[in-house]
Amino acid sequence: MKKIVVAIGGNALNRPGELPTAEVMKVNLQSTMRYLADLVEDGYEVIITHGNGPQVGNLLVQQDIAKDAFPPFPIDVNDAMTQGSIGYLITQTLSNELNRRGVKNPVACVLTQIVVDRDDPGFQHPSKPVGPFYDEETGRKLSSEKGWSFVEDAGRGWRRVVPSPIPLDVVEIDSLRTLADAGVILVAAGGGGIPVVKTGDGIIEGVEAVIDKDRASALVASLLGANMFLILTAVDYAFLDFGKSNQKRLEKLSTTEAKTLMDAGQFAKGSMFPKIESAVAFAERTGKDAVITSLESVEEALTSGAGTRVYKG
Amino acid sequence: MKKIVVAIGGNALNRPGELPTAEVMKVNLQSTMRYLADLVEDGYEVIITHGNGPQVGNLLVQQDIAKDAFPPFPIDVNDAMTQGSIGYLITQTLSNELNRRGVKNPVACVLTQIVVDRDDPGFQHPSKPVGPFYDEETGRKLSSEKGWSFVEDAGRGWRRVVPSPIPLDVVEIDSLRTLADAGVILVAAGGGGIPVVKTGDGIIEGVEAVIDKDRASALVASLLGANMFLILTAVDYAFLDFGKSNQKRLEKLSTTEAKTLMDAGQFAKGSMFPKIESAVAFAERTGKDAVITSLESVEEALTSGAGTRVYKG
Numbered sequence: 001m002k003k004i005v006v007a008i009g010g011n012a013l014n015r016p017g018e019l020p021t022a023e024v025m026k027v028n029l030q031s032t033m034r035y036l037a038d039l040v041e042d043g044y045e046v047i048i049t050h051g052n053g054p055q056v057g058n059l060l061v062q063q064d065i066a067k068d069a070f071p072p073f074p075i076d077v078n079d080a081m082t083q084g085s086i087g088y089l090i091t092q093t094l095s096n097e098l099n100r101r102g103v104k105n106p107v108a109c110v111l112t113q114i115v116v117d118r119d120d121p122g123f124q125h126p127s128k129p130v131g132p133f134y135d136e137e138t139g140r141k142l143s144s145e146k147g148w149s150f151v152e153d154a155g156r157g158w159r160r161v162v163p164s165p166i167p168l169d170v171v172e173i174d175s176l177r178t179l180a181d182a183g184v185i186l187v188a189a190g191g192g193g194i195p196v197v198k199t200g201d202g203i204i205e206g207v208e209a210v211i212d213k214d215r216a217s218a219l220v221a222s223l224l225g226a227n228m229f230l231i232l233t234a235v236d237y238a239f240l241d242f243g244k245s246n247q248k249r250l251e252k253l254s255t256t257e258a259k260t261l262m263d264a265g266q267f268a269k270g271s272m273f274p275k276i277e278s279a280v281a282f283a284e285r286t287g288k289d290a291v292i293t294s295l296e297s298v299e300e301a302l303t304s305g306a307g308t309r310v311y312k313g
Numbered sequence: 314m315k316k317i318v319v320a321i322g323g324n325a326l327n328r329p330g331e332l333p334t335a336e337v338m339k340v341n342l343q344s345t346m347r348y349l350a351d352l353v354e355d356g357y358e359v360i361i362t363h364g365n366g367p368q369v370g371n372l373l374v375q376q377d378i379a380k381d382a383f384p385p386f387p388i389d390v391n392d393a394m395t396q397g398s399i400g401y402l403i404t405q406t407l408s409n410e411l412n413r414r415g416v417k418n419p420v421a422c423v424l425t426q427i428v429v430d431r432d433d434p435g436f437q438h439p440s441k442p443v444g445p446f447y448d449e450e451t452g453r454k455l456s457s458e459k460g461w462s463f464v465e466d467a468g469r470g471w472r473r474v475v476p477s478p479i480p481l482d483v484v485e486i487d488s489l490r491t492l493a494d495a496g497v498i499l500v501a502a503g504g505g506g507i508p509v510v511k512t513g514d515g516i517i518e519g520v521e522a523v524i525d526k527d528r529a530s531a532l533v534a535s536l537l538g539a540n541m542f543l544i545l546t547a548v549d550y551a552f553l554d555f556g557k558s559n560q561k562r563l564e565k566l567s568t569t570e571a572k573t574l575m576d577a578g579q580f581a582k583g584s585m586f587p588k589i590e591s592a593v594a595f596a597e598r599t600g601k602d603a604v605i606t607s608l609e610s611v612e613e614a615l616t617s618g619a620g621t622r623v624y625k626g
Contacts, residue, residue, distance in 0.1 A: 063379075069378055070333060080398050083401075084393040084395070084397025085394045092426065099514075108423055111404060174419050182488075184488050
């Protein structure tokens with residue numbers, strides 16, 4: 001039995017321009033889960049991870065709008081809420097799809113806390129975009145009124161950024177392993193996990209951040225001993241000189257080559273960079289391959305080598 | 314090893330008059346979890362369940378206030394979000410308390426969907442109070458503007474009510490059993506579970522409702538083969554003629570006696586009634602005892618028989 005961790009992209013839930021309703025997310029997930037059900041049917045032990053950037057950002061804005069009625073929650077509690085909402089929708093749509101095919105594996109979502117370092121420089125330099133896009137004027141206004149940090153995101157407008165520290169350990173790893181070993185298809189580390197810090201005596205405490213979901217997924221995949229780590233995105237391959245006339249797709253990439261290309265600024269910071277970085281982290285830690293590809297090519301990535309495959313070397 | 318399901322009351326999270334902040338819930342849970350950590354330390358396999366009435370109601374109001382920015386989620390998705398937020402806070406405070414004592418059991422929260430019947434009469438007669446109390450004028454206004462159903466709750470004001478169907482099955486029961494058997498202390502069926510209905514071919518689908526947490530907990534306790542089911546509330550015992558000068562505490566109560574007293578209108582509908590009913594359901598299904606008592610008396614209930622003990626007979 002091959003264990004694989006599959007990190008699904010934001011498009012699996014909500015595409016640009018769509019309303020962020022539960023109904024829309026459910027419809028999108030129904031098509032996403034057909035591809036992942038193929039993998040379960042092929043006999044893979046699948047652990048699904050997902051992001052929460054738009055959803056947690058929407059919660060933060062929603063709570064800010066309603067703040068005279070109810071005090072807003074800190075980001076860690078909001079991360080937990082998105083594990084609840086998104087985890088529920090994934091669990092339900094995947095188990096329905098498996099049921100339709102007569103595949104009997106149970107599906108479960110485990111709330112996942114992920115340990116980060118209190119001194120992580122990410123806390124000083126918020127970098128993870130969350131929530132809706134604003135025009136420049138609104139962005140500047142919110143920045144001065146709320147003290148929120150903003151970046152201009154890929155030409156689409158202003159977007160709030162929150163700290164994104166490096167994930168170090170997974171609090172619930174033993175429970176995840178127990179369930180995976182029992183044949184349960186898992187939804188875990190949603191939104192990159194709920195970020196917590198550990199004090200000297202092992203006490204854990206939530207912190208206000210959103211961990212990058214690909215980094216968190218690479219950690220989960222390493223700790224669970226996954227045979228392969230798949231990062232799903234909008235493209236079938238990572239590219240050299242992406243978006244230029246001479247762009248060239250990357251099929252096999254050693255961790256050494258990948259790091260050289262990262263240093264050379266080949267991959268967009270908020271987009272392909274953390275995926276390549278996470279693929280490298282997994283391959284280096286485990287000696288196993290990580291693949292970056294699209295949802296549509298995920299089965300082919302496992303059977304005939306589609307996608308950008310990062311190997312230790 | 315004795316397996317027990319402990320349903321904690323609303324006071325464990327938020328007491329009347331307190332602000333519903335994460336910080337307040339965390340402080341309350343810290344004292345609650347000391348009592349539950351005693352049970353884990355005594356060697357019990359503990360499964361913790363909890364309600365979500367105030368929290369899910371607050372989410373519904375919050376989303377209504379912010380509805381021009383983001384479309385509100387249906388109640389099932391909000392139930393899932395409260396499993397996330399409350400489950401996270403319980404998991405973290407309990408595992409910290411266990412850690413302080415050197416107790417090594419891991420703690421995990423599993424999102425839990427609970428099957429109800431689409432034709433349950435509960436859908437026609439909303440009865441579960443959720444969210445904040447309103448004065449009569451505001452209640453009437455919201456009722457006519459939003460079509461929400463309201464009841465006057467125990468003299469404290471008007472409160473929104475939502476459907477509360479009877480729980481029939483637990484979707485994630487195998488995963489819960491696997492983890493409990495592996496020594497994991499569980500948080501499950503939060504807020505009475507996420508309510509789903511099952512179509513003829515086994516497909517599940519969320520429905521807008523809030524299942525009573527004591528009823529859901531009795532079901533979880535029965536299905537997991539718990540040796541005892543503990544329902545925690547604000548009082549050490551259920552009482553005959555509660556609140557009257559001749560009130561008499563109930564120490565042992567057969568399921569037959571309990572049903573006679575329920576029929577005689579002895580227990581308040583929104584309060585002690587569902588607890589007695591759930592205790593009876595567990596005792597009848599399993600032949601094992603259910604106990605209604607306070608958090609402060611929970612250890613004594615297990616060791617020296619404190620609390621109202623409902624037995625099959």
